[in-house]
Amino acid sequence: MRFTLKKVRHKILLAFATLILFTGVIVVISQYYMRKSNEYQSLKTQIKDLLNLSLTVQNHQKNFLLTDAKSITYYKQKGQSKNLSEYNKNALKIKKLITKIEKAPLLNQLNVDKSLKKIRSSHTKYNRWFNDLSLKIQYKGFKDYGLINKMRIAAHQLEKADSLRQFDINKLRRHEKDFLLRKDLVYANKLYNLNRSIKQSLRSQIDTLAKTASAQINRLEAYINTANTYERYFAKIVNIDIKIGLTENEGIRGELKNIIADIKLELSILHDTVNERTNNLIWQAAMVFLIVIIVMLFLSLAVAWYFTHSISSPIELLSRITKSIADGLQNQEDRLDGVQTEDEVGNLARNFKNLYTQLRQTIQITKDENAKLKEFSQKEAERRWETEGFAIFNEIYRNHFNNLEEQAFEVTAQLVKYTGSSQGGMFVINDDNDEDLYMELKACYAYERNKFKNKRVDLGDGLIGTAWREGDTMLLTDVPQSYVHITSGLGKSNPSCVLIVPVKSDDAMVGIIELVSFKVFKTHEVTFIERLSQRIASGIIAIKASERNKKLLAILESEAQDAQEREANLRKELQNSKYWVHKFEQKLNNISDELMIYRTVINRLYAGLLITNEKFIITKVNNYIYQRFNYKRGELIGESVDILIETDYKNVIDLREKRFKVSYRSFQEQVSGEVIDKRGKNYPVKMLSGKLEIDTKIIYIFLFNEDDVVHLSPSSVSDANQGLILS
Known part of the structure; x- marks a missing residue:
């Protein structure tokens, strides 16, 4: 009986089960090789750590010889130092790490037991030699410690024993220091030979001395004994340095260096062995994975072919048919x-x-x-x-209901934007003169400069004038090349459409709207603009009527205000004249108030009174000038007189020296002039001026009345001013 799968999900489940099975196999193989790889990698890391610890121990040994052996602190602490402590810690770590490596499960497979035993033995030997080295260094001493201290004491005794041989003693000390610094036996032999020759010389002297010179003989023998002691300590130090090693390759230092070299060699061999096994394991894993992947690939191809034949092909056919139906077939x-x-x-x-x-x-x-x-x-x-x-x-x-220019610009700009046009303009009929009617450009948006240089358009002039005459909307889709250009960053272009709509209300023509665009205006857009033009026409008519009314009201208000001002001035002057006559009659009865009378007379004869110094700088101004000509109190003080008075200065100003001069009789001759108020308005006046000398001070007085103000006759003014000057 043939087995068939009629359900798609059964086919898919079978395919996924197969893939999951192979995936499980791959996972198991991966876990096995990953565990093996991690074990080898851990062993490699431990070997590297062992090598690093060995090098660290060697560095501590070198630092001990370079620093601790020549440090007084080391000898004070009786052989304890930081380098020795670090050395012991790292030596203990090396011992534990070797033990850990020996317990590794892969060690039996690598056959490296002999190498590990040799490494352990080498480290044990290294520790023994290093301990011997530290003891010898401590026994040798430094400065005030050990053999070097004893040798220095003997050398000082030599210096005290025979001061006459100071030169020879200095040569001995120099050979001693040369040896300690350079570790060269040549200097040690020089010290031995020199000391031997000195002792032989001293013994020859003892042999030549008589037995009666016992004190001198004892002194020489004491010197020889001290020299022998000094030489003995020096010889011990030389022997210790020889055992330690005069160079890195001699003595204990040479042994330590060779041991470290052996350890490095063994560790390198061990590392290469582990690395080779690791590479073999990686190659083996790669081959296994390659085989599994190939099997998976063939299995995937088989599953893909099966699904393509049984599932994908019918689905693709169904998809193509669906697409054909969607395309309208x-x-x-x-x-x-x-x-x-x-x-x-x-x-x-x-x-x-x-x-x-x-x-x-x-x-x-x-x-x-x-x-x-x-x-x-x-x-x-x-x-x-x-x-x-x-x-x-x-x-x-x-x-913008009360300003035609602003309303026209805002409407034009918004209409261009709202309809998506490129340019636009609004023309309004100028009917100021009924005999000369024309349209003028009231507002434009995005027009080029050469367009409508002349803002006047007459009836029948161009498309605008034609639309004005005909009174109908014009929609041009075939725009003449020279009519208008639209300028942009890419240059100038000819538009595709021009719309010209009359602005009229109840068949009364008010203006024209012109729109230029790259696109052709739609029917509903044209209808909208035509309906909007009626509202625009109503607004323009209302604003024009309002402006005419405002102009008429302004004229009437100006005339009424001027009449009121003239009437008020006449009344004020009449009242002032009556008041002055009354006061003048009272002041004439009181001689002690003579000065007040003169001032009052002047103020009543002349409305304006102005006093300057010799440089014609204003020093005093009466209240009439402040109030009449809209100046603030004190504002004119310190200013030049020509800021207020304007007259024929040919007889008053020296044009070369820029200063005033009085070339006519003071207070005798009236001249015509003008007074300038704060707003710059000129008032015609009759002016009388004169010069007064008070002690050593010179002042100039200017008196004036406005032409339309009632005042006294010039003869009475002259008599009154003459009396004032004489006083």
């Missing part, structure tokens, strides 16, 4: 009969065939409904666009 249901499988894909193809038949009928119904809905949506969008546009322009009318 008809009569595709017959191709669905090509899917003959008994699984879910076959059922899907048959069900889809039934669905397609029903869907085709539904699509036709939906297309008809969509066409109606699209038409309605388009009309609704156009209506909403018009409504929003009217709302925007109504806001502009509210904000």
Whole structure:
């Protein structure tokens, strides 16, 4: 009986089960080789650590010889130092690490037991030699410790024993220091030979001395004994240095160096062995993985072929048919009969065939409904666009209802933006002169400079004048090349469309709107602009009427204000004259108030009184000038007189020296002039001026009345001023 899988999910489960099985095999193999690799890697790391610890121990040994052996602290602490402590710690670590490596499970497979035993033995021997080295260093001493201290004491005794041989003693000490510094036996032999010759010389002297010179003989023998003691200690030090090693390759130092070299060699061999085994393991794992991957690849290809043949091919056929149906191809249901499988894909193809038949009928119904809905949506969008546009322009009318230029610019700019145009302008009829009607450009947006240099457009002049004459909307899609250009960063371009709409209200022409665009205006846009033009026309008519009313009101208010001011000035002057006559009669009865009388007379005869110093800088001004000519109190003090008075200065100013001069009789001759108020307005006056000398001080007085103010006759003024000057 043939076994078949009729369900797609059964086929997929079988394929996934096979893949999971092979994946499990790969995981098990990976775990095995990873564990082996980690073991080898751990062993390699331990060998590297052992090598590093060996080098660290050697460094501590060298530092001990370089620093601790010549440090007084080391001898004070009785052979204890930081380098010795670190050496002992690292030596203990080496011992533990060797023990750990010996217990490694891979060690039996590598056959490196002899190498590890040799390494352990070498480290033990190294520790023994190093301990011997530290004891010899401590026994040798330094400065005030050990043999070197004893040798120095003997040398000092030599210096005290025979001061006459100081030169020979200095040579001995120099050979001693040369040996200690350079570790060369040549200097030791020189010291021995020199000491021997000195002793022989002393013994010859003893032999030549008589027995009666016993004190001198004892002194020489004591010197010889001290020299023998000094030489003995020096010889011990030389022997210790020889045992330690005069160079790195001699004595204990040479042994330590050779041991470290052997340890390095053994560790290198051990490391190479482990590394070789690790590489072999990696190669073996790679081969196993390659075989498994090849098997997996063939299995995947087989599964892929099976699924392609039994599942993917029918699905692809169904997808192509679906796409053809989506692209609008008809009569595709017959191709669905090509899917003959008994699984879910076959059922899907048959069900889809039934669905397609029903869907085709539904699509036709939906297309008809969509066409109606699209038409309605388009009309609704156009209506909403018009409504929003009217709302925007109504806001502009509210904000700029009293200024034609601002309203025209805002409307033009917003209309260009709202309709997506490139340029726009608004022309308004200038009807200031009924006999000369013309249109002028009130506002433009994005026009090039050469467009409408002359802002005047007459009736019938160009397209604008033609639209004015005809009174109809003009939509041009074939724009003449020389009519207008749209300038941008890419250069100049000819527009595609020009729309010219008359602005009129109840057949009354008010202006023209011109829009230039790269796109052709749609019908609803033209209708919107035509409806908007009626609202624009109403606004322009209202603003023009308002401006005419304002001008008339301003003229009437100005004339009324001037009449009131003239009447007020006449009343004020009449009252001042009556008041002055009354006061003048009272002051004439009191001689003690003579000065007040003169001042009052002047103030009443002349409305303005101005006093300057000899440089014609204003020092005093009466209240009339401040109030009449709108200056603040004290504002004119310190200013030049020509800031206030303007007259024919040919007889008053020396033009070369820029200073005033009085070339006519003081207070005798009136001249015409003008007084300048703070706003720069000139008032005609009759002015009388004169020069007064008070002690050594010179002042100039200027008196004036406005031409339309009632004042006394010049003869009475002259008599009164003459009396003032004489006083």
